[in-house]
Amino acid sequence: MSSPLFTIPGIIEGRFLGLLLNVILVLLVIYYMREGRLPYMRRVAGLDAIEEAVGRSAEMGRPVVCSYGIAWDGFDYWTVAALAVLGYVARLCARTGTRLIVPTGGSDGSLIVRPVAVETVRTAYLLEGKEEEFDEKDLPFLSGQQYAYTGGYIGILQRARPGAVIMLGSHYSEAMNITETANAVGALTITTGCYASNLACLACASDYILIGEEGTAAGAYLSEDPAQRASFRAQDIYKWIALAFLILGLIAINAGSDFFVRLLAT
Amino acid sequence: MSAFFRSREAMLIVMVISFLIVFIPYFFNVPALEEFSTTWITIAAIVNAFTLVLAVYSQFRRGIYFIRTGKRAWGFKLWMLIGIILMIIFATMGMEKGPYSWAMQAIITPLSSVNYGILAFYLSSTCARAFRARNLKAFALLVAGFIVLFYQAPLTGAIIPGIEPVARYFTETFAMAFARVFAISVTLGAIVFGIRVLLGKEPMVLGFTREER
Amino acid sequence: MSEERNIFRMLAEIDRRIIYLLLFIVVTVPILRPIAMPLAVSPDTKQYYKVLNSLGPDDTVLFVLDTEFSGYMEIQSGVLASARLIIEKGAKMAIACSHPEATGIPPMMFSYLRDVMEKYDYKYGEDYVVLGYIFPNEAAVASSAQDFHGVVKEDWRGRPIKGTFLDGIHDWKDWSLIAIFSTGVRSDAFIRHYGLRGTPMVINCIGVMIPTTKPYVDTGIFKALLPSMRGGAELEKLINAPGPGLAAMDCFTFGHYLVIFFIIIANIGYFGYVRRRAER
Numbered sequence: 001m002s003s004p005l006f007t008i009p010g011i012i013e014g015r016f017l018g019l020l021l022n023v024i025l026v027l028l029v030i031y032y033m034r035e036g037r038l039p040y041m042r043r044v045a046g047l048d049a050i051e052e053a054v055g056r057s058a059e060m061g062r063p064v065v066c067s068y069g070i071a072w073d074g075f076d077y078w079t080v081a082a083l084a085v086l087g088y089v090a091r092l093c094a095r096t097g098t099r100l101i102v103p104t105g106g107s108d109g110s111l112i113v114r115p116v117a118v119e120t121v122r123t124a125y126l127l128e129g130k131e132e133e134f135d136e137k138d139l140p141f142l143s144g145q146q147y148a149y150t151g152g153y154i155g156i157l158q159r160a161r162p163g164a165v166i167m168l169g170s171h172y173s174e175a176m177n178i179t180e181t182a183n184a185v186g187a188l189t190i191t192t193g194c195y196a197s198n199l200a201c202l203a204c205a206s207d208y209i210l211i212g213e214e215g216t217a218a219g220a221y222l223s224e225d226p227a228q229r230a231s232f233r234a235q236d237i238y239k240w241i242a243l244a245f246l247i248l249g250l251i252a253i254n255a256g257s258d259f260f261v262r263l264l265a266t
Numbered sequence: 267m268s269a270f271f272r273s274r275e276a277m278l279i280v281m282v283i284s285f286l287i288v289f290i291p292y293f294f295n296v297p298a299l300e301e302f303s304t305t306w307i308t309i310a311a312i313v314n315a316f317t318l319v320l321a322v323y324s325q326f327r328r329g330i331y332f333i334r335t336g337k338r339a340w341g342f343k344l345w346m347l348i349g350i351i352l353m354i355i356f357a358t359m360g361m362e363k364g365p366y367s368w369a370m371q372a373i374i375t376p377l378s379s380v381n382y383g384i385l386a387f388y389l390s391s392t393c394a395r396a397f398r399a400r401n402l403k404a405f406a407l408l409v410a411g412f413i414v415l416f417y418q419a420p421l422t423g424a425i426i427p428g429i430e431p432v433a434r435y436f437t438e439t440f441a442m443a444f445a446r447v448f449a450i451s452v453t454l455g456a457i458v459f460g461i462r463v464l465l466g467k468e469p470m471v472l473g474f475t476r477e478e479r
Numbered sequence: 480m481s482e483e484r485n486i487f488r489m490l491a492e493i494d495r496r497i498i499y500l501l502l503f504i505v506v507t508v509p510i511l512r513p514i515a516m517p518l519a520v521s522p523d524t525k526q527y528y529k530v531l532n533s534l535g536p537d538d539t540v541l542f543v544l545d546t547e548f549s550g551y552m553e554i555q556s557g558v559l560a561s562a563r564l565i566i567e568k569g570a571k572m573a574i575a576c577s578h579p580e581a582t583g584i585p586p587m588m589f590s591y592l593r594d595v596m597e598k599y600d601y602k603y604g605e606d607y608v609v610l611g612y613i614f615p616n617e618a619a620v621a622s623s624a625q626d627f628h629g630v631v632k633e634d635w636r637g638r639p640i641k642g643t644f645l646d647g648i649h650d651w652k653d654w655s656l657i658a659i660f661s662t663g664v665r666s667d668a669f670i671r672h673y674g675l676r677g678t679p680m681v682i683n684c685i686g687v688m689i690p691t692t693k694p695y696v697d698t699g700i701f702k703a704l705l706p707s708m709r710g711g712a713e714l715e716k717l718i719n720a721p722g723p724g725l726a727a728m729d730c731f732t733f734g735h736y737l738v739i740f741f742i743i744i745a746n747i748g749y750f751g752y753v754r755r756r757a758e759r
Contacts, residue, residue, distance in 0.1 A: 010294055010295055011293055011294055011295070012292075012293060012294065012295055014675065015292065015293045016293075018293070019293040022457065025457060025458070025461070026461055029458055029461045029462070029465075030461075030465070033465070033467065073616070077455075077456040077459050077460060080459070080463065080468070081459060084468060108317050108318060108321070109317070111317040111318075111320050111321050111324070112313075112317055140328065141321065141324045141325065141328065143325075144317075144318065144321045145378075146547065146549070147377075147378055147381035147382065147549050150381060151381065172663065173382065173385060173549075173550070173687070176385050176388050176389060176392070177384065177385060177388050179392075180388040180391060180392055181388075183392075183395070184495065194452075195663075195687075196444070196445045196448040196449070196690065196691045197687035197688055197689075197690060197691055198687065199448070201389065201392060204392050204393070204395075204396035204397065205388075205392045205396060211448075212448050212451040212452045212455060213451050213452060213454060213455025213456075215455075216452070216455035216456055216458075216459040217455060217459070219468060220462065220467075220468075225467070227467055228462060228467050228468070231458050231461070231462055231467075232458070234458060235454045235455065235458050238454050239450070239451070239454065242450050306618060310615070310616055310618060361582075367583070367586065370583045371583065371587065374548060374580070374583075375548045375551075375583070378547065378548040378549035378580070379548065379549055379551075379552040381549055382549035382550060382552065382553070383552070386502065386506075386734065387498075387499045387502055387503075389738070390498050390499075390502050390734075390737070390738050390741060391495045391498050391499070393738050393741060393742050393745075394493060394498055394741040394742065394744075394745040395745070397742045397745065397746070398745060398746055398749045398753075399746055399749070399750075400749075408742070408746070411742075412739065412742065415735055415738060415739055415742075416735070416739060418686075418709070418735055419731065419732045419735035419736055420516065420518045420519070420709055420712070420728045420731055420732050421516045421517065421518075421732040422732075423518075423519040423521070424516070424517035424518055424519040425517070427519070430519075430521075437689070437690060437693070438693060441690040441693075442690055442693045442694055442697075444690070445690045445691045445693070445694060446694055448691075449691070
């Protein structure tokens, strides 16, 4: 490991730059959210397809299966972002009178998340004035073990034959099993690629895929709240900074200087 | 008083304090907080164990409902409940040897491995269905995938040594570059998402909807 | 008007069940009738072997089973071959798990390696200790990196670890090597709390993790990477201890070739039927 450019007493060695970047990012996000100016955003096909998926299922008279992931670490950012979109999907299903099935489980942490998911879906049905159509049995806890959950999920897909399968949040190796089965039963599949190694397979197996930050930005994208969307600008700025570091670092390394390596180790 | 504890403000305060407890010791040398984090581990482990108890209770409740109402495939639910009870009994008889160890090695391991191994079948049908040269980009992907798959077969590396540098070039430049870019993108998205949550701009996280905000 | 049925359409719309059946046959037959095809050893495995081969009796290795049972089968050959090499070099080994299912692996491991342990007089407490499931989350990994004995006081049977070779381990600096056998449960936590501080680490991971783990090898956080079952088989070949990895390489090869075959015929069907139908 390279030695840092400098150290500051009180701050753990090698973490000063990370702290500085985090603090600046927080300030930037607050600034842009206060400014409220809506940045240009490209269309995200996967998120736009959610409405199409629910509509398709309503026309076919088939249910929608939507999952928030296996929540391996409990409330991680993938799961929390997925819950936001689950609320949106639940409202669409309530509005169109489509049955919504939310298989839960997959890890020990998923049980902590389940009550929030149940409340999210119940609230969505309530807001659409269809509370009597909400059935908690449509949010079955399948298992705390990943592959037992997968077996249950696939069983639900093969019995219910949904019109759409929306897999949000953190899905790992079971994602392949589920998407291929969803394809086999003729469902439109929208998945989130939270695990880089899964992306190639999911891109082939599913109809739409949300890659990387599209999954975490989904809630803000669908909410159409200017303040939430304005925060994406800060992300873009940091991506440009990362690109600048990459290019300058590449030039510096080839010129024989380890300045950027040491800077990143500060 | 109880209304305050159920309010968004209370939830946000708890969230911000929890965030600072984790954030500060990561960057600053604060021995007292480090000691506190050790206590948190114990609390987290206890909560984790408690969720297992809840999971078992939830499975029993659902299983008994299925069996009592005679729903389709209720026999599988009965078998699952019998399995849970047996494993609990076996665990009390000792975990290193005996029926628990036998169950883990003769039943759980093969079943888990088979579920994981089934991935190969799903992958092969996905490859046959989706790896088609529909356009130029898909063709480039197909060629790269073909070379890497071919190299991954152990025999190929032994009989065609020349394929190794090409396949490694694909995995060690393109694939690795993508993995790095993905990591940067996801990390940024997660941090900004976290900031939105801490600022109360993601009401769904707290269980509120936009209308209730 | 019904559409023509021809060979191209058959290839384009090949039934999944045929694919599954052929794959099953192609994977099962080499297990029943091994062929022992040649295997080249990759530079990654050579580097991994070099790191483990440089260990000695004064070294202490934290052997982390960062896996559940399902993924363990893919890295089993690497686990067994690495453990065998560590035992042969006489290094001390502390086995820890970061998933409850992994606690079933050490007894299977030592049952398999009983002969080499007897040969090298590898004793519990003096040469190895099984710590059990001590890494339930990242906080546990972080705390163990800063104060090992503050987090771990007993082995997996509840016996105190005081008096064993672990008395010399206080924090991240004291480990000679951390060998992680991972299916992705908690490996990133070890990178953050041990690797970034400079503790030497090696990893044996499943195939899908290789692209995301390779950057850490390049930056020196991991000294070496043993790739999946194939790497385990190559390591078995290097240390001349054939095991489950080498036994699986025949079906590994045939399985890959079959998938390539399916891709080729599906594309033939695509161009011969689907594209033509779209053009018409």
